[in-house]
Amino acid sequence: MTLLALKLILAHFIGDFVLQPGKWVEDKLQKKGRSKYLYFHVGVHLLLLLLFLQFQHLGAVALIVISHYLIDLGKLSLTNPKNYRWLFVVDQVLHLLVLAAILYWIEPFQIPFSDLFQEKHLLLITFLVFVTYVSGIIMRMLLAPYIDEIAKDDESGEGGSLKNAGTYIGMLERLFVFGFILMQQWAAIGLLIAAKSVFRFGDLNKGKNRKLTEYVLIGTLLSFGLAILSGMGYAYLVGNL
Template identity: 45%
Template sequence: MTLLFLKLLLAHLVADFVIQPLKWIKDKEQKAFASTGLILHASVHAVLYAIAFSFNPDYWLGFAILVVSHYLIDGFKCMAGRYADNYSLPESFINRRTFFVIDQVLHLAIIAFVVSLYFTGISEWVIPQEKILALIIAVLLLTRVSSIIIKVLISRWAPLNVYDGDHSLANAGSFIGMLERLFIFVFILSGNWHGIGFLLAAKSVFRFGDLKEAHDRKLTEYILIGTLISFGLAIAVGLAYLYLI
């Protein structure tokens, strides 16, 4: 049960966060169910789910549920997103960020449901192959997936000057976030929780000069929110991994 769930979860994360081009996303947001990008995206999921099921025809029902549900959920999410952009208030919770979270929760729930169709018991231990898959998923969650989640969640508060890249390395903030989450993951696995405190203190020291010179309370709050979400996600992934293995 655990192995199949991890395979399907890995397939979902790769298809949704790693190999989905930006032009597919924009095409989906503009055309919803009429989007070629949505069809291609669902096709990628179909291929990866087939691989996860080892092309075993016995899993045809679960495969069909996953592919069709993904197409429908993404299509309705894009339709709802367009409606929210056109009619919701700026501070409303009904926006693309809300639909993004609902979308991911539904996908994960359906994966769990499909796995439950074929298994009734829960494994009490994890075989090495599952540990490897769990580690790959954890690293993926800590890097690419977390970066996208954080960007989606805090985009509504982004100050205008946060996009000024004249004095910053390209994508530096994203890579710094990935590295800090990986460090936190290692600290948790090794039992060195105090390392997380040192990491947070070090980041605060390096950021202090920028924030002091900026005299921008919004920028300070924006960075603080992003940092806390980043640390929270890393701790959650680390604890989940420890619980699993």
């Protein structure tokens, strides 16, 4: 089953990402179902599937190719500047679901959903939710008194940032720290702190705002501290299950 799954997924990745030039994508977005590149794209998937499956499971190949065409056609018909990101995700999920269904048809398998509710898995999910979302809200509450003060002092007009960028950066850095602790890679945490300091140094030095520097330092220490405590707590609890 694993070999067949890898063949199907690899064929999909190569066809959808490696062998689909930007020119094809732009033409499909403009002409929708009238674009010749839509059919070129489907043809590439057909050839890849035949190659990877060595001309076996022809019925499955036909179903995958037809479904790929219909899914792409539907995505192109619905795409607009506001929803193209979400439609891309939906498009890929649908393609992968089709591949999973074909895989189950050829080589039936079972997904042990009951294992998800085992104690060790629930513990991991709980800590991941805490490290990403709960920790972020805790930090926001603790740092709230300083946010308005920082905003008042920022008179340069250069203090803008991408929407929700800080939230996502915080989530990612805490996930990295959490993972490094589970892998016992403490040195990597130091490297991550150093890397963040380097990226932040230019902004802080240019702004010459001591309050902003202190705010960033407090936020960084809080973020890393919560992630470290979470990683150590999870490792301890898992070791005692």
